[in-house]
Amino acid sequence: MAELLLRMEGISKTFPGTKALDDVTLTLKAGEILALVGENGAGKSTLMNILGGTQKADGGKIIIKGREMGVYSSAGARDAGIGFVHQELFNCRHLTVAENVFMGRLDRYTTRFGFTDYPRINDETKKYLKMFASKIEPAQKIRELKIAGQQVVEIIKSISINCEILIFDEPTSSLTDTETAYLFEIIRHLKANGIGIIYISHRMEEVFALSDRIVVLRDGRLIDTLTTAESTPNTVVGKMVGRNISDFYPQKSSGIGENILEVEGLTVQGLCRDLNFTLRRGEILGLAGLVGAGRTEVICGLCGLIKSETKRVAINGQTVTIKNYSDAIKNGLVYLSEDRKLLGLFLKMMVKQNISATNLKSIRKQIFLNVGKESKIAENYVSKLNIKLHTVDQRVNALSGGNQQKIMVAKWLNTNPRVFILDEPTRGIDIGAKTEIHNMLRDLCNNDTGIIIISSELPEIIGMCDRVMVMHENKIMGEIEGGEINEEAIMKLATAV
Numbered sequence: 001m002a003e004l005l006l007r008m009e010g011i012s013k014t015f016p017g018t019k020a021l022d023d024v025t026l027t028l029k030a031g032e033i034l035a036l037v038g039e040n041g042a043g044k045s046t047l048m049n050i051l052g053g054t055q056k057a058d059g060g061k062i063i064i065k066g067r068e069m070g071v072y073s074s075a076g077a078r079d080a081g082i083g084f085v086h087q088e089l090f091n092c093r094h095l096t097v098a099e100n101v102f103m104g105r106l107d108r109y110t111t112r113f114g115f116t117d118y119p120r121i122n123d124e125t126k127k128y129l130k131m132f133a134s135k136i137e138p139a140q141k142i143r144e145l146k147i148a149g150q151q152v153v154e155i156i157k158s159i160s161i162n163c164e165i166l167i168f169d170e171p172t173s174s175l176t177d178t179e180t181a182y183l184f185e186i187i188r189h190l191k192a193n194g195i196g197i198i199y200i201s202h203r204m205e206e207v208f209a210l211s212d213r214i215v216v217l218r219d220g221r222l223i224d225t226l227t228t229a230e231s232t233p234n235t236v237v238g239k240m241v242g243r244n245i246s247d248f249y250p251q252k253s254s255g256i257g258e259n260i261l262e263v264e265g266l267t268v269q270g271l272c273r274d275l276n277f278t279l280r281r282g283e284i285l286g287l288a289g290l291v292g293a294g295r296t297e298v299i300c301g302l303c304g305l306i307k308s309e310t311k312r313v314a315i316n317g318q319t320v321t322i323k324n325y326s327d328a329i330k331n332g333l334v335y336l337s338e339d340r341k342l343l344g345l346f347l348k349m350m351v352k353q354n355i356s357a358t359n360l361k362s363i364r365k366q367i368f369l370n371v372g373k374e375s376k377i378a379e380n381y382v383s384k385l386n387i388k389l390h391t392v393d394q395r396v397n398a399l400s401g402g403n404q405q406k407i408m409v410a411k412w413l414n415t416n417p418r419v420f421i422l423d424e425p426t427r428g429i430d431i432g433a434k435t436e437i438h439n440m441l442r443d444l445c446n447n448d449t450g451i452i453i454i455s456s457e458l459p460e461i462i463g464m465c466d467r468v469m470v471m472h473e474n475k476i477m478g479e480i481e482g483g484e485i486n487e488e489a490i491m492k493l494a495t496a497v
């Protein structure tokens with residue numbers, strides 16, 4: 001029998017207005033991978049934050065290797081051998097990769113003269129980067145890395161403390177397939193070395209590929225603990241949502257109209273040259289390709305978020321000039337970024353302020369803001385998108401990850417976009433909410449609007465799009481339309497075979 005590493009017993013936690021956890025118990029053995037699943041807002045991150053010492057439980061016990069823990073902080077958790085790869089990235093952007101990995105422990109890596117021993121921390125970091133076959137350099141600044149790279153650093157930071165219990169909160173949501181494969185290899189290696197792993201994911205394939213047991217939470221309560229080998233994805237999803245959900249995508253467009261967006265000769269220095277494409281009214285256009293194919297850059301160039309040149313951009317047949325992002329918004333061209341923190345949300349502000357921020361005009365009353373109207377607009381989106389929160393006066397950082405994503409969608413919808421571009425719109429969103437967002441996008445796409453979706457999930461592209469444009473190494477490889485859209489056709493273009 002493997003040693004019992006952890007027992008969390010009868011854990012409860014209430015936030016103002018929300019019972020986030022209600023009497024939850026789970027155990028973890030050495031060398032075991034425990035999957036923790038549940039819809040957005042089910043309480044997964046809260047439970048793990050309590051284990052990781054960043055939040056305090058209101059009730060219950062935590063027993064690590066037979067010893068009941070008192071109240072402890074995140075440093076206390078680290079000393080007790082608990083590592084945590086967080087859902088939201090915490091890396092310090094202005095520091096180097098190695099400095100981030102050794103953050104909080106740099107005093108143990110000094111030269112004789114008391115300075116940080118950079119050669120040593122760089123060497124150590126390099127060793128871990130090699131495990132991921134990563135091209136990242138230890139001395140690079142975090143801000144130079146894409147999200148996926150930042151996530152790799154976060155993971156390395158945790159495994160480098162030699163923990164016995166390691167928590168992963170949706171680690172793969174921004175990793176490429178190759179990086180994910182390396183991560184799985186590392187996780188299995190850690191397991192073989194007797195480390196106990198708790199793995200939060202919305203992806204059933206991952207849960208079934210990795211885990212030994214599955215803990216299902218719903219609305220803060222423990223619904224069931226299952227043995228993976230004896231269950232199926234369907235039973236797990238059923239327990240998660242407590243109702244039947246269809247995995248059908250909404251009907252595709254029946255009324256595609258004229259061009260709503262025409263892009264001619266888009267060039268982003270050093271990235272792409274002379275691209276041409278169009279979007280029609282009522283159409284959902286997919287932008288497919290492997291991660292790193294240049295999709296985000298093309299769109300950022302178009303929206304004035306990075307420096308670019310175009311021969312001509314027209315919206316509704318009218319030529320427009322887009323020098324920066326506010327020009328884009330003024331012309332009804334809106335981009336929902338894949339990085340919530342950077343371009344997306346003001347985390348410390350209220351939900352309603354976030355939703356109204358991009359369209360203050362709509363709530364202006366002479367020189368004042370009509371706060372009542374601001375709340376009404378926000379509440380409308382909250383109910384439409386089924387956002388789980390206590391009040392629209394709550395700060396965004398008090399919401400679960402998936403619900404933050406929905407706030408971001410609401411925020412951009414509120415600008416009444418003509419051309420709505422979404423970058424990985426359902427990342428981190430649970431299965432039920434994903435369907436809601438898909439339906440909502442289809443409803444939104446009508447006579448006056450067109451939508452572009454960038455997604456790395458092929459089923460989403462295939463299920464949602466009327467037409468798909470596939471990119472490979474910053475070039476448009478081709479287009480597929482209607483009944484021709486399938487996985488094989490997309491992958492052929494995406495991998496340039």
Ligand SMILES: Nc1ncnc2c1ncn2[C@@H]1O[C@H](COP(=O)(O)OP(=O)(O)OP(=O)(O)O)[C@@H](O)[C@H]1O
Nearest residue numbers: 015020040041042043044045046398399400401402
């Ligand atoms: N700091 C906070 N203040 C108030 N409410 C909070 C806070 N943190 C979490 N909550 C609430 O507690 C509940 C559980 O949130 P939690 O983040 O644990 O969900 P989750 O299962 O991790 O969801 P997701 O899949 O979206 O990441 C949610 O209703 C959330 O709004």
Ligand SMILES: [Mg+2]
Nearest residue numbers: 045087400401
């Ligand atoms: Mg979470």
